[in-house]
Amino acid sequence: MTAADQKRYLVTGGAGFIGSHMTEHMLGLGRSVTVLDNFATGKRENLDQALAAVGGDAASRLEVVEGCITNPDDVARACEGVSGIVHLAALPSVVRSVEAPVESHHHNVTGAVHVLDAARQRGLKVVYAGSSSAYGDQDTDFKHEDLREDPLSPYAASKLACELYCRSFARVYGLPIVVTRFFNVFGPRQVPDSPYSGVVAAFCFALLQGRAPRIDGDGSQSRDFTYVKDVARGVTMALEAETSGCQTVNLACAGNHSVLSLFEILRSQAGVDVEPVHGPSRTGDVMHSRAAIDRIRDLIGFEPEYTFEEGLARTFDWYRVTYA
Ligand SMILES: NC(=O)c1ccc[n+]([C@@H]2O[C@H](COP(=O)([O-])OP(=O)(O)OC[C@H]3O[C@@H](n4cnc5c(N)ncnc54)[C@H](O)[C@@H]3O)[C@@H](O)[C@H]2O)c1
Structure with missing residues (x-):
């Protein structure tokens, strides 16, 4: 067994969509994982599925701390014995942040500062789940990291505010931090039936019920859809x-x-004959979002493994089995 195998990592928001895949990937590599989650949007079934996918002794290497990142005692409890942190916990919705900006700020920014502070006290490396929403709408084919940020929603502002905290913590305390900006992550376990659902999950769910999905605007808006397993591996x-x-x-x-x-x-x-229903464009939505990925290639040698079509086929199959 190598030293890396024996490591335990903290995954905040580990019971959520991306967090459960993160946990599954790490357990699959032989690492141990502590999940800190308040189950605001996360579910225990997500972790059950992660454990079932890994099998073997995975359950004995997973610890779940039910608690909130805005409570420093919960964060301290979850940090026991860990040697690195993946910080995913947040309220991840543009719509929700437009409706309740103070709530978004509380979880996404105040909570993140508590996590960073715990990392500072223990000298732990952090990978923070940043968001492509930081770029806003800009007249460029590829969103690259040197662009000036332009958040269009309270959600985007909260995610970017936390990036600024990451930069300052790295400077002031010498903490190693990587901000990974995600672009429309999709895959199994994404909640499909909430007003805050991601577009892939919502479309799969509607089509499996033979309903016409609703498209905000004319549908020409484009995204850099990223399969969740690529995200878990990259992080x-x-x-x-x-x-x-x-x-x-x-x-x-x-x-x-x-x-x-x-x-x-x-x-x-889905093999159904329905036309989408078009509604108005959403406040705070960007029109086009496509990533330049040279920097992550150079930094850690990351390459995506799943094509859009392959990811969609796997995702649709999961929704078919789970919800049909
Ligand atoms: N899904 C995407 O396309 C996408 C894109 C860019 C960035 N992100 C970021 O990735 C992260 C994970 O997103 P997701 O799509 O898996 O969402 P999710 O809602 O499935 O996961 C978020 C998790 O955080 C937990 N959580 C929320 N507030 C908490 C708190 N105060 N204390 C403890 N736990 C809390 C929730 O219960 C949930 O398990 C978020 O930070 C989000 O901003 C996601």
């Missing part, structure tokens, strides 16, 4: 690589798919 690579200071990198596929093309692929997988 783990970032945590385990030797890095210094605060490094900010896009973690995505450099792809460009319109919401309308997403609908068409999923409609053909």
Whole structure:
């Protein structure tokens, strides 16, 4: 057994969509994981599925702390025996942040500062789940990390505020931090039936029920859809690589798919004959979002492994089995 095998990592928000895949990936590599989650949007079933996917002795290497990142005692409890932190816990919705900006700020920013402070006190490396929403809408084919940020929603502002804290903690306390900016992550276990659901999950769910999905705007808006297993692998690579200071990198596929093309692929997988219902564009939404990924290649050698079509096929199959 190597030293890396014996490591225990803290995954905040580990019962959520991305967090449960993060946990699954790390357990699959032989690491131990402590999850800190208040189950605001996360679910115990997500962790059950992660454990079932890994099998073997995975359950004995997973500890779950039910608590809130805004409570320093909960964070301290969750940090016991860990040698690195993946910070995912947040209220991840543009719509929700427009409705309740103070609540978003509390969980996304105040909570993150508590996590960073705990890392500072223990000298722990942090990988922070940043967001492509930091870029806003900019007239450029690829969003690259040197662009000036332009958050369009309270959610985007909260995610960016936390990035600024990451930069300052790296400078002031010498903490190694990697900010991985995610771009429209999709895959199994994403909540499909909430007003805050991601577009892939919501479309799969509607089509499996034979309903027409709702498209905000004309559907020409495009996204760099990233399969969740690529995200889990990229974040783990970032945590385990030797890095210094605060490094900010896009973690995505450099792809460009319109919401309308997403609908068409999923409609053909579902084999139903429905047309989407178009509604008004959403406040705070960006039109086009495509990542440049040279920096993450250079930093940790990350390459996406899943194509958009392959990820969608796996995702649709999961929703078919789970909800049909
Ligand atoms: N899904 C995407 O496309 C995407 C894109 C960019 C960034 N991100 C970021 O990735 C992270 C994970 O997002 P997700 O899509 O898995 O969402 P999710 O809602 O499934 O996961 C968030 C998790 O955090 C937990 N949580 C929320 N507030 C908490 C608190 N105060 N204390 C403890 N736990 C708390 C929730 O219960 C949930 O388990 C978020 O930080 C989000 O901003 C996601």
